[in-house]
Every structure is written in C-alpha cells, then in structure tokens.
Amino acid sequence: xxxxxxxxxxxxxxxxxxxxxxxxxxxIKTAYSGDYPTLQIREMWHVCSLSFQQNAPYTPFPExxxxxxxxxxxxxxxYSSKGLTNLPGNVGKLSGExxxxxxxxxxxxxxxxxx
Numbered sequence: 001x002x003x004x005x006x007x008x009x010x011x012x013x014x015x016x017x018x019x020x021x022x023x024x025x026x027x028i029k030t031a032y033s034g035d036y037p038t039l040q041i042r043e044m045w046h047v048c049s050l051s052f053q054q055n056a057p058y059t060p061f062p063e064x065x066x067x068x069x070x071x072x073x074x075x076x077x078x079y080s081s082k083g084l085t086n087l088p089g090n091v092g093k094l095s096g097e098x099x100x101x102x103x104x105x106x107x108x109x110x111x112x113x114x115x
Contacts, residue, residue, distance in 0.1 A: 032076040040081060044072050070103035 048068035052059050059067075075084060 032073075035081045036076055037081070041072060041076070044075060045069075048072065067103050071099050074099055074102055 045068050048071050049064060052064040052067070056064075
C-alpha cells in the first residue's frame with residue numbers, strides 16, 4: 001500500500017508540475033480589424049499598383065511595393081472592411097491624402113526617395 005501511495009503521489013506531483021508549466025493563453029491584440037478577406041486585401045494592393053503604373057510609371061518596383069504595402073496596412077488599421085466600402089467619396093479622397101502623407105513620411109525616414 002505504501003508503494004502504491006508513493007507512486008500515486010509522484011504522479012500527482014508530476015501532473016501539477018506539468019500543468020504549472022503550461023502557458024496560459026493570453027489574447028493577442030492585433031493592429032488590424034481582421035475582417036478583411038484575402039481577396040479584398042489583394043484587390044486593394046492591385047489597385048494601388050495600377051495607380052502607380054499610371055501616375056508614376058518610373059517608380060522603382062521595390063518602392064512601389066513598399067508604398068502599396070503601407071497603403072494597405074494603413075487602411076486595415078484605420079477602417080474595418082465594411083467601413084471602408086461605406087466611405088463617402090470626399091472622405092475617401094481625404095484618406096488618400098492622409099495615406100500619401102503617412103507612407104511618404106515612412107519613405108523619407110527609411111532614406112529612400114519616391115518619385
């Protein structure tokens with residue numbers, strides 16, 4: 001009986017140690033709303049790249065990629081997917097100006113020039 005109790009005690013102690021070492025799940029707060037379908041993100045990026053091809057065709061491809069990534073990230077951080085589709089035209093234009101300021105500042109900080 002003493003051996004069985006010792007074995008049971010060891011198992012209980014081992015189980016307590018293992019459960020104490022198991023990390024607790026803490027919710028991770030993300031910068032993005034998380035409600036954008038992948039296709040919508042790709043479409044936003046594609047529209048940005050087409051705009052660069054039309055408005056600034058000599059922009060180096062790596063610079064255009066960096067700017068379009070910044071644009072898409074900015075929109076995902078500041079608008080939900082549904083909120084973005086419901087923006088009135090004048091707010092959309094102001095958002096575009098804000099995107100230019102935000103992303104061009106990042107380009108200047110990184111030491112590269114755009115256009």
